[in-house]
Amino acid sequence: MxxxxxxxxxxxxxxxxxxxxxxxxxxxxxxxxxxxxxxxxxxxxxxxxxxxxxxxxxxxxxxxxxxxxxxxxxxxxxxxxxxxxxxxxxxxxxxxxxxxxxxxxxxxxxxxxxxxxxxxxxxxxxxxxxxxxAVALEKSAALGKQLGIWTRNKRNILRIGEMLHAGKAADVELMHFDDNGFLLTYTYAKYAVFIDGDLWEFNDVTTKTFTGNQIESASTNSMQWKSFLNPDDISTLTKPPESLSPIELFLHVRFLRATGQEADxxxxxxxxxxxxxxxxxxxxxxxxxxxxxxxxxxxxxxxxxxxxxxxxxxxxxxxxxxxxxxxxxxxxxxxxxxxxxxxxxxxxxxxxxx
Structure with missing residues (x-):
């Protein structure tokens, strides 16, 4: 037999x-x-x-x-x-x-x-x-054509216009809200460099602060920001869903749902x-x-x-x-x-x- x-x-x-x-x-x-x-x-x-x-x-x-x-x-x-x-x-x-x-x-x-x-x-x-x-074609990975990469947590919305490479982004916008959903600050950076872990350095920065009926604008060459994203999160955001492993997909779905984002x-x-x-x-x-x-x-x-x-x-x-x-x-x-x-x-x- x-x-x-x-x-x-x-x-x-x-x-x-x-x-x-x-x-x-x-x-x-x-x-x-x-x-x-x-x-x-x-x-x-x-x-x-x-x-x-x-x-x-x-x-x-x-x-x-x-x-x-x-x-x-x-x-x-x-x-x-x-x-x-x-x-x-x-x-x-x-x-x-x-x-x-x-x-x-x-x-x-x-x-x-x-x-x-x-x-x-x-x-x-x-x-x-x-x-x-993407590098050879001089294209960046993005979630939507000319829309950039969007993500958020409870009080912040982050948009990355273009990933130049794994450690540098361009055309970065950050919107910070209070607990009631009112916009407190809007920050735009021409470039963002990922320093270590979740610490980012913004370059060529413009910040707008909203207080009551007034808007205050300030510019600076650089500033540091402690992100709610780590390098793995950024890497995952720039990859098509079908290219991720089952464990990566599970963790990313959990992250998206925890931050109130579309995860379908x-x-x-x-x-x-x-x-x-x-x-x-x-x-x-x-x-x-x-x-x-x-x-x-x-x-x-x-x-x-x-x-x-x-x-x-x-x-x-x-x-x-x-x-x-x-x-x-x-x-x-x-x-x-x-x-x-x-x-x-x-x-x-x-x-x-x-």
Missing amino acids: TIINRYLAFQIVMGLGIATVILLPLFGFLDLLDQLGDVGKGTYQVKDAFLNTALLLPRRFIQLAPFIVLLGNVVALGRLAVGSELTALRVAGLSPTRISLAPLAVGLVLLLVTMVLDQFVAPQLQQKAISSR AYALALWRKVGGALTTIAMLLLSIPFVFGSVRAGLANRLVVASMLGISVYLFDQIIANVGLLWHLNPALTALLPGLVLIALASFWLRRIF
Whole structure:
């Protein structure tokens, strides 16, 4: 029985490898085309496009994992079915449930690998690609076009117009309010340098103080300000939500909600990581009836149907995510719904076949 388990696991790993070799270069090539569109802007060169595409591959692999699982298992089990090996295993006394344990086990290992990549590898490489591309294109990371980076706590609103690099910002505005929400001071700094921890130094500063019906204005070359943000917070604010690790997303969502800010985009990105795991499990379950439920179908037909299902799932997931963000639906429900629906569908299909 151990020999059969190893053989099945080997075939599943081969199938996953084939699906990875097909899907990852394909989507990597599409990413490369997008990167090549910026060649010639600023100091961005062809080698930068190839390097950034390579840095984005771990993130792309994580995104493709559910579809790699689906196609890989269909390829592996389909090859066994075409070669009558599944029939031989059934004659030898192995039930479909027993045979299905091998793809489930290998798929769960792949899921664990993607979780490790998502926490420790993909975010760092993706952020490096975003940062190097922005520097080469002479662009700064911002939350909105020409709007800068906005954040706040209970009594302060901070706007950073442009991040020049990790330790320096330009076009900085700070608004300080009293407990009743009335504006006390407005400070504008042409530049802000992050000295140490949460201590900032403003340069070329203009400060306006509001007292009653009077406004007093003063200018100074520099001043220090103890920020409510630390360098990690600033770094997180300049990164797209999908490029953050699960722990970074969790901490940032908690920070945004604690300071009364909109956190839906980051909360949705966090829950979509959980939703991606559910979708991977669903694809594992769906790949089994594709083979056992289509005995007369050839491998090519199975792959075509599986590919159409994968595309449909991807489009459904994207539509649900964007609608949920637009309509301010519950992020957890929005992110988990596609995976839960697919698991229910797979369970129903499996019960009918087995």
